[in-house]
Amino acid sequence: MILGVALAVFGAAVPAFGSPYLMGVVFQVAMWIALAQSWSMLSATTGYLSLGHAVFYGVGAYVCVLLTGTIPFELALLAAAAAAALFAALVGMPVLRVRGPYFVILTYGLSELVRHVVMRIESALGSFGRMIFDVPATEVLLWWMVGLAVLATLGAYAIRHSRFGAGLAAIREDEVAAETVGVPVTRLKLLAFIASAAIPGAVGGLALLRTSYFEPAQAFDPVISFTIVTMALVGGTETVRGPILGAVGFALLSELLWSSLPQLYMIVLGVTLIAFILFVPRGLSGLVGRIGRAG
């Protein structure tokens, strides 16, 4: 909670004082916090590991690019979030019946399926990548992104500390047992799925406005899904601060590495990832907790 507030203050301070480069970094960090935190609303609480969150990001970006120019960008972003949530609501029922590793792969496959469908639509429409003119200033986009990060964090916090969250935790521990004692598992899972989809939709729209160019292959890039999962797991899925720590740590580490070790940084990143899983199984969050208790 305190972390969230600190984050908001920090984010707010940046446009006023920061250099464009710093603003770029904060935009990036806020983006990953928003995505990892949204992801945790479903995957950390229920244990249903989604490897397809790029689909919500992509749907948001697509809706946003279609609407840009017709309505103010704020509304386009809301529409992006709504479209992503709607999509989750539509596919949620059948998708959430699938469990374990099957769910992991299914979400990935779903994201790829939508990517190819959008590519097909775009090529049928005779559109060859869409360019956006007159995007809002970087400061404005940064404000929005920080806002989404804070919103996602508050949302994740609220879910975990509610009866809703308790129900989701019961699903993670033993879904069959939870259902037997009367937890409405299907409805809870679906709600969590929708909740975890909305913000990534808006994030996709914002990221699109920043690069001012849309191409389906990039908007639905599977690397986005992988990065989200990586950050959340490295941060630790047991607490709300986990995804924040993961996103900040991972984004800053890669920022530090790519500017100082341009040739080797991906390799170092890979090694760090492996070391983390093996030696810090509860993630950064667990590590911080341990140090906190020790000190």
Next chain:
Amino acid sequence: MKRPTRLASAALATAIALTAAGAAIAQDPITIGYSIARTGIYAAAAPSQENPYKLWQTQVNAEGGLELPDGVRRPVEFVSYDDQSNPANTVRIYEKLITQDEVDLLAAPWGTPMHLALAPVLQRFKMPMVGNTAASVQLRNVAPGYIWFPTSAIPDTMGAELAKMMQAEGVQSVALLANELPYSQEFRSFLIPALEEAGIEVMVDESYPPDIKDMTSMLVEVRDAAPDAVVAMTYPSDAFLFAGQAKELGIEAPFVMSLIGPTIDAYRKANGTAVNGVVSSAHWSPEAVDWPKGQAFFDAYVEAFGEEPDALDSALAYMSLEILQQAVAEVGLDPEALREEIASGTFDTINGEVRFDGVQNVVTPTGFVQIQDGKIELVWPEAVKTADYAPKQGW
């Protein structure tokens, strides 16, 4: 209200830095920043662009450095980062290059999306950059300012020129196969009306996804239709697939084009004599007598990297730096003076004369190359060709 102040202070800082640099000893290096896709989906294309950058740097430094208007030469140093094939990173990297690393000059990243994403950034920081590996009619929508595109392989003129060339070679029917990625689709959309106008019948028109793994059924359809020409609007990975399977199925059309791929060294190594006669898009050849610098570049490249330069991307990358070099020799490092110079000057490159009108190079003609005996020959247009087009004799 913060922005104007910051811009003013940035401008002031630049001015001070420039004065200081002018007074500094001649050995103080000139820094040139760029981002490139070392990882991710575009990574395979990056060396064809980064190698010419490195070659240019070696050559310039061997001459004592980059020449400034006062005759002083300063060595060139690159500052480069990996954009992971992601335009969002490209934007961030150039912001960093301009504001943190305070590079003197900028070189271009790889690819159309990256160029398009960069245009507003350059405008905002008023830093000129000569683009290279970007081609799309959308480039023309970019407001003229701080970015230029030397390529003449823009889909609309290419479509018209290809139809003209096919008509000249007596082609009456054609099969079109197009990758679903933007560049191919854009080219296809301009090619079809041009073909119609030229009276060439389109017998097959299929689009396929970029991750296609087998083209047999498509090519069987082409073989059964037996058109005079096959235009495969490929990207590199499916260009390999197309060549292998067209050979397997014995596609007999005398005119075979593969859009992107055949100019890559590995393509010819993998397919050998089978791909002799394949036409591709590029507007440069080392053989052209009118462009004497071309052969020197080709030889130096082969010596440095052990393979041939890509006739499209490598040539463009090198050209973009030649333009920058000549502009700097004329007006120095001041971004505004450079912008003026690039926008209005005429440059002598490995691809002949280059001059910009708005964002586009208006001199270099749109051309096509053909693989002949394993070599890339420019066969279109008449005015600059290095060899005559020869119908493909089987695979």
Next chain:
Amino acid sequence: MDTLLSGQLLFAALVSGSLYALVALGLNLVYGTLRLLNIAHGDLVMIGAYTAFWAISLLAIPPVVSLVIAAALCALLGWAVYAGLFRRMLARPDLAKRVEANSLILFYGISVILQNLAALAFTSTSRGYQYLDTVITWQCVSMTGNRLLSLGVAAAVCFGTLLFLRFHLFGWSLRAVIQRREAAQVVGVNLNRVQMLTICAGFAVAGVAGVLVSMTEQITPFMGFPFTIVAFVVIIIGGLGNIGAGVLAGFCLGLVETYGIALTSPGYRSILIYGLFVGVLLLRPEGIFTKAVRS
């Protein structure tokens, strides 16, 4: 209709089907015995491809010989990965509990390292070489020598493995581990040994597939990912850990792809494949062939 019945399409379907089956076989072995989601699987294909390329370019060793070299090299890598990382992970209850999520991240790290090491060592310039590309025509079916070789080797390895699993004692213990892990240990199966040999075998099979692929495709450090995806699609359709069904599913995917394109249009190729995949998961998450075929 003539085209549909011609041997040409069947040949194409068998060539791609056998390759899919082969790539998926390696992945399925590793998932079946160790429950590891190996998303670095495609990168082993890349290593196999580079092995063949350098062997023929520098040492004039033909790809037929490289099959053995690549298999050995990848098996060695499998051993290193198992001994260095996974024995440790599987032995620790807190890590083993979330084995799927953890292995996903671990292999993501390995994948990043392999890709970037290859890029660093070989540059990312695409490579290719010419081998056995004469066209043989038999009964109106034209076949390139290298594709015929690819079909032969892939089919031989697939069916060889199936026979081995059915008739060799080690094959029995491997199947025992896949089906009843705890029980297998009770009846005296050396779990550690079975796991190590299986991961070596799984990696080696991917290396073999890489050599086959290198004869017809361009070779780059980042070529592997699509193979990882195809392999997952195949083993999901067949049923995770069901080796025989996986091989069958590989061939089926080849048939669906080739005939699907012939019946509709090439533009629907990827939509068809991912649609089938998502459809199977939604309707029969345990795989279509689980009841029909038992390996």
